[in-house]
Amino acid sequence: MRRTLTILLAGGVGSRLNILVRLRAKPAVPFGGQYRIIDFTLSNIANSGLTRVAVLTQYKPLSMMDHIGDGSSWDMSGRTRSVNILPPKTGEKDWDWYRGTADAVRQNLDFITSAGNCTDVLVLSGDHVYAMDYRPLVEFHRSFSAKVTIGMIRVPREETQNFGIGIVDNKHRIIDWEEKPKKARSNLASMGIYVFDRDYLVTMLRRTKEEDFGHHIIPKAMEEKNVYAYDFKGYWKDVGTIQAYWDANMDLLDPESDLKPEAWGTKTNVVAEGPPYDRQPIRIHDEAEVSNSAVSPGCVIKGQVRRSVLSPGVIVEKRVSINDSIIMHDTVIKSGTSVSKCIIDKRVTIGKGCIIGTGNAEAANYEFPEQLNSGITLIGKRATIPDGTKIGTNCIVYPMITKSDFRSLSIKDGSTLEKL
Amino acid sequence: MKDVLALILAGGRVDELGVFTLYRPKSILPFGGLYRIIDFPMSNLMHSGIGRVGIFSQYRPFHLMEHIANGAPWDMVGRKRFATVLPPFKREGASDWYRGTADAVYQNLDFIRLNNPDLVLILSGDHVYKMDYRSIVEFHREKNADLTVAFTKVPREGAHRFGLGMIANEEPRGGRLMQYVEKPDRPAFDWASLTIYVFRPWILMEALEENARTNSHEFGRDIIPALLKNRNVYGFKHSGYWGYTRTPQEYWQTNMDLLGSKPKLNIDAWAVVTNLAHRDIQDRQPAFIGSSAVVRNSLLYSGCRVEGTVTNSILFPGVEIGDGAVVEDSILCFDTKIGKKARIMKTIIDNEVHAERNVAVGNARDGRLCLIGRGAHIPEGVAIPQGVTVFPNLGPAHFTGGHYKPGDIIK
Numbered sequence: 127m128r129r130t131l132t133i134l135l136a137g138g139v140g141s142r143l144n145i146l147v148r149l150r151a152k153p154a155v156p157f158g159g160q161y162r163i164i165d166f167t168l169s170n171i172a173n174s175g176l177t178r179v180a181v182l183t184q185y186k187p188l189s190m191m192d193h194i195g196d197g198s199s200w201d202m203s204g205r206t207r208s209v210n211i212l213p214p215k216t217g218e219k220d221w222d223w224y225r226g227t228a229d230a231v232r233q234n235l236d237f238i239t240s241a242g243n244c245t246d247v248l249v250l251s252g253d254h255v256y257a258m259d260y261r262p263l264v265e266f267h268r269s270f271s272a273k274v275t276i277g278m279i280r281v282p283r284e285e286t287q288n289f290g291i292g293i294v295d296n297k298h299r300i301i302d303w304e305e306k307p308k309k310a311r312s313n314l315a316s317m318g319i320y321v322f323d324r325d326y327l328v329t330m331l332r333r334t335k336e337e338d339f340g341h342h343i344i345p346k347a348m349e350e351k352n353v354y355a356y357d358f359k360g361y362w363k364d365v366g367t368i369q370a371y372w373d374a375n376m377d378l379l380d381p382e383s384d385l386k387p388e389a390w391g392t393k394t395n396v397v398a399e400g401p402p403y404d405r406q407p408i409r410i411h412d413e414a415e416v417s418n419s420a421v422s423p424g425c426v427i428k429g430q431v432r433r434s435v436l437s438p439g440v441i442v443e444k445r446v447s448i449n450d451s452i453i454m455h456d457t458v459i460k461s462g463t464s465v466s467k468c469i470i471d472k473r474v475t476i477g478k479g480c481i482i483g484t485g486n487a488e489a490a491n492y493e494f495p496e497q498l499n500s501g502i503t504l505i506g507k508r509a510t511i512p513d514g515t516k517i518g519t520n521c522i523v524y525p526m527i528t529k530s531d532f533r534s535l536s537i538k539d540g541s542t543l544e545k546l
Numbered sequence: 547m548k549d550v551l552a553l554i555l556a557g558g559r560v561d562e563l564g565v566f567t568l569y570r571p572k573s574i575l576p577f578g579g580l581y582r583i584i585d586f587p588m589s590n591l592m593h594s595g596i597g598r599v600g601i602f603s604q605y606r607p608f609h610l611m612e613h614i615a616n617g618a619p620w621d622m623v624g625r626k627r628f629a630t631v632l633p634p635f636k637r638e639g640a641s642d643w644y645r646g647t648a649d650a651v652y653q654n655l656d657f658i659r660l661n662n663p664d665l666v667l668i669l670s671g672d673h674v675y676k677m678d679y680r681s682i683v684e685f686h687r688e689k690n691a692d693l694t695v696a697f698t699k700v701p702r703e704g705a706h707r708f709g710l711g712m713i714a715n716e717e718p719r720g721g722r723l724m725q726y727v728e729k730p731d732r733p734a735f736d737w738a739s740l741t742i743y744v745f746r747p748w749i750l751m752e753a754l755e756e757n758a759r760t761n762s763h764e765f766g767r768d769i770i771p772a773l774l775k776n777r778n779v780y781g782f783k784h785s786g787y788w789g790y791t792r793t794p795q796e797y798w799q800t801n802m803d804l805l806g807s808k809p810k811l812n813i814d815a816w817a818v819v820t821n822l823a824h825r826d827i828q829d830r831q832p833a834f835i836g837s838s839a840v841v842r843n844s845l846l847y848s849g850c851r852v853e854g855t856v857t858n859s860i861l862f863p864g865v866e867i868g869d870g871a872v873v874e875d876s877i878l879c880f881d882t883k884i885g886k887k888a889r890i891m892k893t894i895i896d897n898e899v900h901a902e903r904n905v906a907v908g909n910a911r912d913g914r915l916c917l918i919g920r921g922a923h924i925p926e927g928v929a930i931p932q933g934v935t936v937f938p939n940l941g942p943a944h945f946t947g948g949h950y951k952p953g954d955i956i957k
């Protein structure tokens with residue numbers, strides 16, 4: 127795998143994740159208690175023996191750079207192993223933001239051209255939860271002497287409208303392509319994983335000004351009849367919507383699910399995240415009741431927690447009841463409060479005697495009915511919810527909200543509470 | 547604190563811990579659901595701003611070396627910062643194994659000279675405590691002492707196991723050390739040595755050179771009494787939790803002190819640091835507590851999977867408790883698996899033990915402790931009564947004895 131360069135596009139905004147991506151890029155969104163979404167791709171890279179890696183960041187890159195550090199959490203630092211973080215740089219124009227996936231790679235073309243002894247380039251995104259060994263994919267690509275190979279997976283027919291869909295012949299060659307079709311001719315969806323012949327990629331990027339692989343570069347390559355589909359089988363989730371994100375987290379609690387990060391060898395950086403010492407063991411008190419839940423180090427639980435995923439350092443006080451929720455790092459839920467079907471971001475404080483996420487699940491969010499309509503309530507990073515607050519279903523509470531932003535202590539189903 | 551060099555005596559085995567120290571020195575014994583005993587002095591050093599540390603190891607040092615790694619977990623990496631494990635070595639002419647704590651330091655005098663410190667801080671790697679060493683160093687400097695020894699107040703009964711000192715009543719922090727006796731039959735003083743010593747380097751070197759010509763090489767028994775005769779020796783009084791783990795009962799009790807709504811041993815505020823790469827702690831997924839599980843008054847960590855009932859117990863990373871199993875008043879170390887409907891009562895179980903379904907170990911809280919050595923595999927249905935010790939790495943074939951009596955040792 128020394129001859130393969132890897133470019134990880136970690137700049138995705140992922141706007142359908144709403145306030146979860148207000149202060150961070152999608153790949154940096156916490157997942158499954160202690161991970162971030164990008165950990166899955168980073169771990170796949172490391173576990174596939176890829177050693178020459180560039181991570182392209184764009185949107186709010188600071189926490190991502192902290193998280194990746196020197197790559198040693200994934201055993202990717204050493205004399206022959208490295209992770210280079212390439213932020214957007216100032217070009218001839220003042221500030222050349224990446225305009226698309228192909229544009230991002232083009233702006234860092236020197237990473238590819240300056241690398242000696244390399245034959246192919248693997249382009250990945252940091253947006254998905256999955257375990258994949260990229261070696262068979264690269265071998266497949268080489269065995270067909272393909273110009274481009276796309277990692278693809280069969281998805282349920284009703285989901286094809288969310289993906290780029292390939293139509294293949296009996297030799298794995300992609301002969302037609304439909305981008306997010308209303309009615310698809312196939313259910314073979316692009317995973318956003320590309321292997322390029324290095325020289326072909328460099329030529330294409332130099333010759334054109336096209337900005338996106340899916341929309342522009344791939345259709346062009348298809349005309350040359352040299353794009354192949356690699357059929358991947360296994361757990362793979364695009365956690366790009368609130369519902370998909372919630373579902374995938376809950377998969378962690380389902381013994382039948384194939385989501386098994388530890389068995390997959392998924393690694394994260396636990397040190398950059400937390401305090402300058404190690405989070406202590408989970409402390410479950412005498413009066414606590416915890417069932418069907420994933421709990422991370424540093425949590426202290428005195429109340430009831432059911433079917434929920436708790437990140438490190440969550441404090442659950444007495445007479446609290448938490449159900450069907452995802453609660454992120456260092457959030458404190460004070461006594462007598464009930465939390466149902468919520469996604470609560472980091473360092474939130476929820477006061478005493480609150481009722482959060484209870485109401486009519488049918489009442490979609492007024493502002494984002496497409497994003498929030500199944501009864502999930504979102505509480506943004508570092509929000510402070512005053513004692514005795516009632517917040518309904520499908521609500522959005524913006525990050526950094528404080529007591530003075532609340533006009534009323536009763537937030538109706540489907541409402542959005544922004545900073546005043 | 548750049549001018550202080552710390553030395554940790556971490557090589558001892560401690561016979562009383564029996565099956566738990568057959569394969570490791572005591573300093574590396576797992577503690578409190580995540581830590582190793584040596585994490586306590588290492589974290590104290592880190593928080594005291596002392597970044598030059600030598601660790602003496604002797605007994606099966608591999609796990610200790612793996613745990614300390616390059617010192618990075620405690621931020622002891624840098625141009626003037628290090629944590630170095632110092633095993634015994636062959637020299638031209640003589641010597642090989644460390645013949646005692648003082649001999650270990652004597653054989654490494656070159657290491658001290660090389661680092662040229664203002665002060666040498668000598669610690670034991672065997673205790674659970676929090677201490678800011680800056681306070682004893684400051685005291686030592688103010689008193690212009692040659693040697694300062696830290697003490698804590700202990701009850702007279704049981705005091706015979708310690709080195710005991712009489713400290714002059716000078717000030718709250720301590721005073722001149724008037725008398726010192728190592729492990730007396732009839733204790734006459736209340737202050738027990740914590741085996742924390744601050745030395746003026748040339749005094750230490752001189753004392754060790756002199757001691758090398760004798761037959762006994764221990765700091766407590768030999769060096770302190772020798773220096774008391776003609777040097778400035780001070781006693782520093784330390785208060786706060788002091789956890790001994792020298793016998794299985796003490797080890798169990800010190801662990802149990804972590805539990806309860808107001809734990810006697812409240813390490814949550816201690817900011818203890820361990821090596822999360824050791825045994826891949828950092829790569830384990832969040833603990834899973836199943837739908838039929840009951841967990842009360844317990845500590846657990848990432849990688850645990852609980853389907854049964856766990857009460858008043860401590861589970862290390864990777865411990866799995868099967869459906870219908872009951873674990874009470876017990877300590878289960880790394881990656882131990884307890885099968886369905888098994889019962890584990892008041893038992894210390896070392897790493898990687900497998901107890902199959904319907905195994906029953908130990909008795910209620912007032913019963914005697916059971917000790918299970920690492921890697922033991924106890925087959926289905928075996929009953930082990932209270933007070934039994936099981937040796938490490940015993941396969942299922944070793945448990946054909948059928949009926950065990952309290953106090954048995956299964957080898």
